[in-house]
Amino acid sequence: MNAHAYPDLHLYIDGAWRKTTDDTPVLNPADETVLGALPIASRSDLDDALAAASEGFKTWRRTPPRVRAQIMLKAAGLMRERIEEIAAAITMEQGKPLAQSRLEVIRGCEFFEWDAGEAQRTYGRVIPSEPGIRYMVIHEPVGMVAAFSPWNFPMSQPSRKIAGALAAGCSIIIKAAEETPAGAYHIARALHDAGLPRGVFNLVFGVPADISRYLIPQKQTGLIAFTGSTAIGKHLTEIAARHMKPVLMELGGHAPVIVCDDVDPVAAANLSAVRKSRNAGQVCTSPTRFYVHEPLHAAFASAFAERARAVTIGNGFDPNTQMGPVANHRRVDALRALVEDAREKGAKVLVGGEKTTNRGYFFPLTVLADVPPDARVMSEEPFGPLAVINSVASIDDAIEKANALPFGLAAYAFTHSAAHAERLATGIEAGNVSINTLEASVAETPFGGVKESGYGREGGAEGLTHYTHVKTISHRMAM
Numbered sequence: 001m002n003a004h005a006y007p008d009l010h011l012y013i014d015g016a017w018r019k020t021t022d023d024t025p026v027l028n029p030a031d032e033t034v035l036g037a038l039p040i041a042s043r044s045d046l047d048d049a050l051a052a053a054s055e056g057f058k059t060w061r062r063t064p065p066r067v068r069a070q071i072m073l074k075a076a077g078l079m080r081e082r083i084e085e086i087a088a089a090i091t092m093e094q095g096k097p098l099a100q101s102r103l104e105v106i107r108g109c110e111f112f113e114w115d116a117g118e119a120q121r122t123y124g125r126v127i128p129s130e131p132g133i134r135y136m137v138i139h140e141p142v143g144m145v146a147a148f149s150p151w152n153f154p155m156s157q158p159s160r161k162i163a164g165a166l167a168a169g170c171s172i173i174i175k176a177a178e179e180t181p182a183g184a185y186h187i188a189r190a191l192h193d194a195g196l197p198r199g200v201f202n203l204v205f206g207v208p209a210d211i212s213r214y215l216i217p218q219k220q221t222g223l224i225a226f227t228g229s230t231a232i233g234k235h236l237t238e239i240a241a242r243h244m245k246p247v248l249m250e251l252g253g254h255a256p257v258i259v260c261d262d263v264d265p266v267a268a269a270n271l272s273a274v275r276k277s278r279n280a281g282q283v284c285t286s287p288t289r290f291y292v293h294e295p296l297h298a299a300f301a302s303a304f305a306e307r308a309r310a311v312t313i314g315n316g317f318d319p320n321t322q323m324g325p326v327a328n329h330r331r332v333d334a335l336r337a338l339v340e341d342a343r344e345k346g347a348k349v350l351v352g353g354e355k356t357t358n359r360g361y362f363f364p365l366t367v368l369a370d371v372p373p374d375a376r377v378m379s380e381e382p383f384g385p386l387a388v389i390n391s392v393a394s395i396d397d398a399i400e401k402a403n404a405l406p407f408g409l410a411a412y413a414f415t416h417s418a419a420h421a422e423r424l425a426t427g428i429e430a431g432n433v434s435i436n437t438l439e440a441s442v443a444e445t446p447f448g449g450v451k452e453s454g455y456g457r458e459g460g461a462e463g464l465t466h467y468t469h470v471k472t473i474s475h476r477m478a479m
């Protein structure tokens with residue numbers, strides 16, 4: 001089923017691969033077997049990475065944007081050539097079906113390709129002025145980026161941050177996810193083979209809190225870029241504030257989906273159930289709180305449950321598998337607890353709710369209906385294959401409920417009415433609102449949250465904003 005071996009993992013510091021004395025096992029979530037040993041960076045490894053990134057920044061900021069773009073495009077090309085090997089590693093360590101891992105590799109490459117183009121479009125401007133003086137605005141790279149990427153998308157999550165940093169002319173130290181390190185490892189390999197100058201990109205793994213505490217205060221650090229939970233995002237932002245460091249925070253979500261009474265409930269439910277199963281629901285934009293206009297509620301809920309029941313769960317290498325395991329035991333425990341709490345408070349469990357096997361972190365696509373507002377799942381991000389379907393009386397009721405949480409990342413709606421779409425798109429508090437599609441972002445569009453879902457945008461024409469700062473140059477032609 002899988003022709004590829006799991007990679008022999010290394011740190012990547014100053015253009016060289018490095019093993020360490022300390023390591024930790026990487027587990028396969030489908031069967032809990034050990035895939036490999038992950039090197040853990042020591043304090044002296046971090047010192048070396050910092051020194052390398054400082055030197056790397058000096059080189060890279062002076063490298064012409066066209067050359068930066070060429071290296072990034074070459075790396076993306078190599079990753080496209082290596083798609084089968086990279087996708088297999090992702091499925092091994094993270095569990096998703098192989099077809100989804102391939103799509104993730106392509107998505108990661110698209111982030112590199114888009115940002116390579118943007119590297120050449122960080123235009124400044126000349127401001128009209130009186131004769132004899134010229135005011136210019138230019139964008140300069142912020143310095144070294146300290147980046148932290150999570151385990152749900154081992155390759156595309158680090159790609160966003162690495163591509164943004166490299167395109168802007170920054171060097172980067174990234175601490176990728178310890179539980180799913182191979183995606184970032186393959187990016188390092190591609191950048192190395194594409195000829196990226198040493199020191200510009202450095203990959204470390206270790207104890208997350210130790211690494212962030214070390215990197216954030218450093219004078220070389222120009223930006224902290226983090227994707228993960230709101231709690232950790234706030235914690236890192238607090239440390240950053242103490243050292244006056246800017247942050248780019250892509251945090252949790254709890255995406256509402258509003259189903260209006262002018263759509264086919266079965267078609268909307270089928271689309272939604274399949275989307276909810278993507279990456280076993282471990283997506284910050286995963287559709288979670290379905291608010292269905294009352295007349296359609298019963299038909300929508302029963303079609304959703306039926307489609308959910310039909311989703312085949314299994315090892316990601318089995319071609320029949322539509323949903324793999326969740327990535328770690330923490331998710332299984334969290335999902336069980338949320339379902340139990342909702343059940344006790346009166347919710348109906350339409351399908352799923354129990355761990356399915358003794359071996360591997362399998363949890364079925366689970367659908368809850370008529371969930372009371374005080375159930376924890378109505379306010380805590382499930383980050384797994386768990387959907388709630390409640391009815392609403394009107395669009396205003398739906399918007400109020402959608403906006404009730406402190407999250408504001410992605411939101412969705414189904415309607416054929418342009419007037420409803422306009423009301424929903426402007427009324428919902430979220431960084432991304434999608435109508436009649438459950439896709440929240442592509443490389444060409446800016447992505448990020450409002451409220452406690454974070455700060456800043458990745459991708460699109462806005463994507464390099466955080467990786468650069470603005471400098472105003474006032475030039476009088478004669479003294």
Ligand code: NAD
Pocket residue numbers: 148149150151152177178208209210212213227228229230231232236250251252253283284330381382383
């Ligand atoms: P967690 O909050 O412990 O960790 C989330 C991520 O942050 C992990 O990658 C972890 O390595 C990193 N991290 C933790 N402490 C850190 C620190 N002090 N410094 C730097 N990095 C640190 O939770 P978890 O159990 O790994 O994940 C569960 C929650 O995380 C989910 O409920 C979800 O809200 C969130 N999450 C969000 C995304 C996303 O795409 N926004 C991705 C993964 C996880």
